[in-house]
Amino acid sequence: MNAKKKRLIYNLSTYAIVVIAFAWCQFLLNNGGMTRSLKGQLVPICCWVIMAVSLNLVVGISGELSLGHAGFMSVGAFTGIILSGWLQNGMGMADETLRLVIAIAGGGLLAGIAGVMIGIPVLRLRGDYLAIVTLAFGEIIRNVMNCLYVSVEGRGLHIDFLNPSLPGKLLLNGPNGAVSVSKISTFTAGFILVMLSLFVVLNLTNSRSGRAIMAVRDARIAAESVGINTTKYRMMAFVISAVLAGMAGALYGLNYSTLVAGKFKFDQSINVLVFVVLGGIGNTMGAVVAAAALTILPELLREFSTYRMLVYAIVLIVVMLATNNPLLKQWFSNMTNRARGLVRRDKPAADGEGGNPA
């Protein structure tokens, strides 16, 4: 009961943080207490929070290092832009909310399909190999997007590869990316999407499938030996994560009037990884807070923006050392135990660590 209660409190406070932050922002918006630049960051913050939550599903909960998460975001973004552009210009759909919903759903769907297509080969690999191949896929997606030309003519879509001379209104212009996108993303849509992704990830984690995913992470061979199909569950985490990233991408893409594929470089994948790591790998609430804080912070500290990445890098290294070096870890846990006033008597057995193959 105790563990269950703890989990419930954790989940509820995660939702609460998002709801309170949203309400507070709405309050500021209505009372004019928000700067222009911060206003412009509201939708991107939601996008990066969703990205962090979804990457955390792969890195933290499924235990696979994926370095190509931005690739899924880019698939979602361009799918969303094309869908929205087609619905608006080809089908004459004026309702922005409906267009946004369809665009986000489409972005998620296509990113999910990309996730399946990439997952089938990639998930045969493990560890560092998997990391490097996801990175490769992210780069391939970016390269392909750079060669894609899409235009809308009448009710139809023209899609071509490497051929810029398309009839009709150009939606996607190869390396120049998407042009004259109608900006239909809203903060409310972002908020709903954040809540949705939290709902999916937190509920999944606390279910039969989620436990299977974590079992594969902790001890793959043991998981197989109790009858868990490891490929299926690694795939599940990977694809759900891709779908969420695709939805975030659609929201992101429809928040700007232009967008190039270069926006979703490898650096962005790393950026999201930094959110996940600083939030505490596997900690969804941490990922939310870290993503939001690290997106706002540079806005607030404009003058330090040149040092931003430098500080990121140092913090990343220090956090990894502090949480993974046995000596430092011991020191930290002693400190927190002392702070809590309880030093537990039972110590784990010296070499009883499960999971790590000898």
Place this chain on the structure above:
Amino acid sequence: MNEDKRRQRTKMVTYPSGAVIPERDLGKSPVLECSHLGIEFGGLKAVEDFNLVLGRTEIAGLIGPNGAGKTTIFNLLTKVYQPTHGSVLIDGLDTQSMTVVDVSKAGVARTFQNIRLFGNMSVEDNVRIGLHNQIKYDMFTGIFRLPRYFSREKQQHEKAMELLDIFNMADLADAKAGSLPYGAQRRLEIVRALATNPKLLLLDEPAAGMNPHETEELMDNILRIRDSFQIAVLLIEHDMNLVMGICEGICVLNFGRVIAKGTPEEIQSNPVVIEAYLGKKKEAGQ
């Protein structure tokens, strides 16, 4: 309390094929049949011509010096390794084309020599993962919290607690599996294996790292598990008290080959075994 029961020797009978099983299992088909099982690692024959038949409720021991190939046999039985020779039948089913997962579904559960628990998860969750294929619901039910989710979660919880009770571990349900003492981790591995509802339980050095008192308890528990679940147990163990105390049939392995088979009495008096394995102990004892 089970001391007397343990000492009560099972009557072993011989099949026409030459396999020896307990008399009480005679009418039933064997749970495991290995014939001419073998594997080579780059020319090295790690296991060669391994034959074994296990009765429905037999407790059998696999013993032998370090490196004799005992754990390799477990890996062959569970398809972690693909045998290069011979066949394994589980409950009459050929495992030739099975995966590790299929073997688990066919009714074989195991524990590991170097403990492999889901260390970051709670004790209860470890058992629930063992119930993965017993009490099922799909991903969408889980995410969208359909009514089935709640009923199945409740079933899982109840079953997990019931299983943990075998080893009096119910009060540890919320503890992190990785933080348990060594002996408790070994016991939890057995509970997790039992959760898969096996017909055959493979225990890889279940008493390793346990003190004599814990080992005594373990012996009682293995017998109790066999009796209440009506399953067969094949165990690897170096603790001769345990092996001689509860095993009905024993198979001695050396350099990947079976050098002797028989009841504990037969093994104890077998000159080949004494020479290869127990003999050293005797010399040291004199």
Place this chain on the structure above:
Amino acid sequence: MAFLSSLVNGLSLGSIYAIIALGYTMVYGIAKMLNFAHGDVIMVGAYIAFCGAQYWGLPPVMCVLTAMLVCTVLGVTIERLAYRPLRQATSLAVLITAIGMSYLLQNLALQIWGANPKSFPVDLVALPGFTLFGGQLRISGVTLVTVLANIVIMAALTFFTSRTKLGKAMRCVSEDRGAAELMGISVNRTISLTFAIGSALAAIAGVLLCSAYPTLQPTTGSMPGIKAFTAAVFGGIGSIPGAMVGGLLLGIIEILSRAYISTELADAIVFAVLIVVLLVKPTGLLGKQVREKV
């Protein structure tokens, strides 16, 4: 003839990849970690050589040697400060730390040398080129030096690992760290040595890379670094001849697809080849299978 010319270019680029890949592959083989910052050590090496030529007025050979020295120190320091404390940690933790290190180097370079691309002095590698087939096939001095350097380095390393005591120690550590330690080999010192060699090679690669493609900026090393890592994986990570084969093949594939398929898609093709290879042979072309112990 255009094909031959592309092939030569591919060979040249491939040689650079091979030299970088050696650093990756040696470190991976011995420390069992993916040193993501390796590509950025290349960039640092190139900047040091650039500064040597441009600001300090050093002769070309001294430029290269200084770059090698600085990179060696840098590599060993990185290992000591960031990677050694994580010897027992999960590979995920080490990889993320290495990514952090990569970003740290890039951003330090950004602070020191600025974001504007520097034009690398091409005449640093001063060797006259020559033409073949009546002027139809031109082989530049840089190409020649690159290919030669690759061959020399490869031969030297093969000799080093198979014949010298230190090299044998490295192979021991790579095979079984615990056993090597029991035999009296200092694992820490061996890993430091590996980083030193890898980083010195990175400096050479940096100079060669920037002589062939003379724009130098803080991100110069990252793409070639990733591709060289790809090459190492392609050839079978941990294997020295594998790095050579992987690097050369990758360079040739890249240049040929640039010439005959599409410039925009060249990178995508390179990465696609990696994926196909890993799927067909997950340990790479010359890698050996390691069985997980149960």
